[in-house]
Amino acid sequence: MADGSPVPPGIGAIALPHNIEAEQALLGALLVNNEVYDRVASLVNESHFYDPVHGRIFATAARRIQKNALASPVTLKPFFEDDEGLKELGGPAYLARLAGSAISIFAAKDYAQLVYDLAIRRDLITIGQSIAEKASRVEVDSGPKEQIVEAEQQLYKLGEQGRVDKGFQSFLQAVTQAVHVANAAYQREGKLAGISSGLMDLDKKLGGLHQSDLLILAGRPSMGKTALATNIAFNIAKAYRKGIRPDGTEGTVEGGVVGFYSLEMSSEQLAARILSEAARIPSERIRRGEMEEEEFRRFLHAAKDLEACPLYIDDTPALPISTLAARARRLKRTVGLDVLFVDYLQLVRPATVRSEGRVQEISEITQGLKAIAKELNIPVIALSQLSRQVESREDKRPQLSDLRESGSIEQDADVVMFVFREEYYREREKPSEDRTAEMLEWQQAMSRLQGKAEVIVGKQRHGPIGSVELAFEGQFTRFSNLVREHQLGARDFA
Numbered sequence: 001m002a003d004g005s006p007v008p009p010g011i012g013a014i015a016l017p018h019n020i021e022a023e024q025a026l027l028g029a030l031l032v033n034n035e036v037y038d039r040v041a042s043l044v045n046e047s048h049f050y051d052p053v054h055g056r057i058f059a060t061a062a063r064r065i066q067k068n069a070l071a072s073p074v075t076l077k078p079f080f081e082d083d084e085g086l087k088e089l090g091g092p093a094y095l096a097r098l099a100g101s102a103i104s105i106f107a108a109k110d111y112a113q114l115v116y117d118l119a120i121r122r123d124l125i126t127i128g129q130s131i132a133e134k135a136s137r138v139e140v141d142s143g144p145k146e147q148i149v150e151a152e153q154q155l156y157k158l159g160e161q162g163r164v165d166k167g168f169q170s171f172l173q174a175v176t177q178a179v180h181v182a183n184a185a186y187q188r189e190g191k192l193a194g195i196s197s198g199l200m201d202l203d204k205k206l207g208g209l210h211q212s213d214l215l216i217l218a219g220r221p222s223m224g225k226t227a228l229a230t231n232i233a234f235n236i237a238k239a240y241r242k243g244i245r246p247d248g249t250e251g252t253v254e255g256g257v258v259g260f261y262s263l264e265m266s267s268e269q270l271a272a273r274i275l276s277e278a279a280r281i282p283s284e285r286i287r288r289g290e291m292e293e294e295e296f297r298r299f300l301h302a303a304k305d306l307e308a309c310p311l312y313i314d315d316t317p318a319l320p321i322s323t324l325a326a327r328a329r330r331l332k333r334t335v336g337l338d339v340l341f342v343d344y345l346q347l348v349r350p351a352t353v354r355s356e357g358r359v360q361e362i363s364e365i366t367q368g369l370k371a372i373a374k375e376l377n378i379p380v381i382a383l384s385q386l387s388r389q390v391e392s393r394e395d396k397r398p399q400l401s402d403l404r405e406s407g408s409i410e411q412d413a414d415v416v417m418f419v420f421r422e423e424y425y426r427e428r429e430k431p432s433e434d435r436t437a438e439m440l441e442w443q444q445a446m447s448r449l450q451g452k453a454e455v456i457v458g459k460q461r462h463g464p465i466g467s468v469e470l471a472f473e474g475q476f477t478r479f480s481n482l483v484r485e486h487q488l489g490a491r492d493f494a
Contacts, residue, residue: 018050026111028102040112048119053085198235209379218384219419227477237311256338257310263347267313278302282475321368344383363408416459
């Protein structure tokens with residue numbers, strides 16, 4: 001295989017596709033003009049050559065060119081004096097014959113593409129043989145599901161090879177891309193560079209949810225982390241619209257296709273929360289079936305509207321980060337994926353159990369989530385628990401140091417947000433009825449805090465930090481835009 005992995009038994013029975021003449025022409029051009037290497041290095045390497053002798057010639061020439069030394073038939077001759085494979089082809093004189101069959105430097109990339117394409121075809125045959133060979137063996141440690149995940153990973157890895165759009169790009173290209181992003185934000189309603197969360201003040205602070213960003217949404221239990229995540233996920237899926245983007249390609253122009261890993265709650269529980277928000281019926285009444293006729297009609301109408309929302313839920317518990325990534329790739333490939341939610345980070349398993357401890361495992365998971373965001377070019381929002389030290393402070397507002405295993409989370413995340421509801425804590429500080437002054441002060445505080453929540457942006461790599469106030473309706477587990485006094489009558493309660 002092109003990646004150096006062993007060839008499974010039986011592979012020799014199939015005639016593997018190759019083109020020796022193309023390999024010879026490419027090597028000849030490289031030996032005549034070493035500038036060819038810069039044109040093809042991002043596309044082919046020694047493993048892509050069918051003839052192993054050709055692979056060794058390319059590798060030796062590449063090492064010399066990388067050291068700013070000349071690679072020609074004469075300078076490569078000493079390295080191949082004892083090469084048995086080259087002796088069968090005519091010895092060092094074969095290097096001169098390669099130079100004689102050189103093609104134009106301008107055609108070198110086309111020949112490199114042909115060599116690469118044939119190598120990928122050989123790899124596909126090898127993977128197919130490997131899948132068939134493993135599937136025919138019945139083993140306890142290798143079930144069908146594990147084999148499917150492994151095959152998907154191999155195929156996706158193969159698909160990502162040879163992408164020539166990587167590496168250095170000119171400042172002009174970078175500026176052009178930046179202008180496209182700015183133009184898209186200018187044309188988009190709300191003037192956002194990223195995907196709208198559906199929460200106006202949060203969008204203003206973040207500029208929307210940006211591609212390739214890892215966002216951490218943290219909070220203590222009962223603060224509403226999952227509620228806020230499901231609200232944002234529902235808002236994005238509800239706003240989904242496909243069309244022609246500013247760069248002329250077809251794709252998502254508003255909202256997005258949402259993937260939601262619910263490692264704590266079942267998909268039914270999550271759907272009930274979203275239905276409660278959409279229908280504005282308390283979730284406990286939905287669970288118990290205590291709905292009046294008008295509410296039940298509203299519930300069914302909301303369910304019908306939600307059928308068309310591109311929101312996909314995976315409630316498999318204790319997913320390894322490798323499987324989580326593989327399933328996200330599959331969703332992206334089959335139906336599309338614009339935003340990914342993970343509820344919550346500490347319930348994801350590392351790919352391998354580490355002896356170094358939990359901190360290293362969390363580091364592997366956060367790095368894996370950031371890799372998914374960059375690889376699939378989507379925002380990834382991961383929920384996270386906070387340590388108990390918050391409860392021991394007088395000021396309960398969370399800080400970055402409150403994150404469990406905070407070092408890796410804080411380092412890998414582009415944005416860290418905390419959900420905080422002071423109402424929750426004040427409610428538990430209610431004084432006794434006979435303490436009139438304290439009771440009056442408590443009632444005033446509760447009146448001021450009731451139905452309000454804060455999202456504290458503790459870290460933002462590309463923008464300001466600070467707090468965003470939101471409205472919170474606990475009975476519907478619903479966060480929404482907070483209408484302030486000067487806005488009353490100007491717009492509806494969102």
